[in-house]
Amino acid sequence: MIRQNIVEILYFLGDGYAYDIYKHYVSVFPLVTMRSVYYHLKKGVSTNEFVVKDIKKEKGTYSWGPEAEKIYYALGPAASPHIIPKVKAYFDKKKCLNRA
16 A cells, blocks of 8 residues: 555656655555655665666755665556546645745
């Protein structure tokens, strides 16, 4: 269920890095841990539901050092989005807020 929900989110996002996907996920489906989302992203790559689109190193001031590696995911060939109304409504609302 978690992996399918991530498929739905990536359908609307296009692509995103793990923490960004997690933030959207929690906004729509609050009962999930960050660890679960990260696990399902990695598992989804092995099942071809997701593909690694890009890996970027970003400089910043992080608690672990001056750089963070962000892995960007996108939908893979085995993904089949169902367009869950709850997810669609969330992204429709985000589009309206971004235009204002």
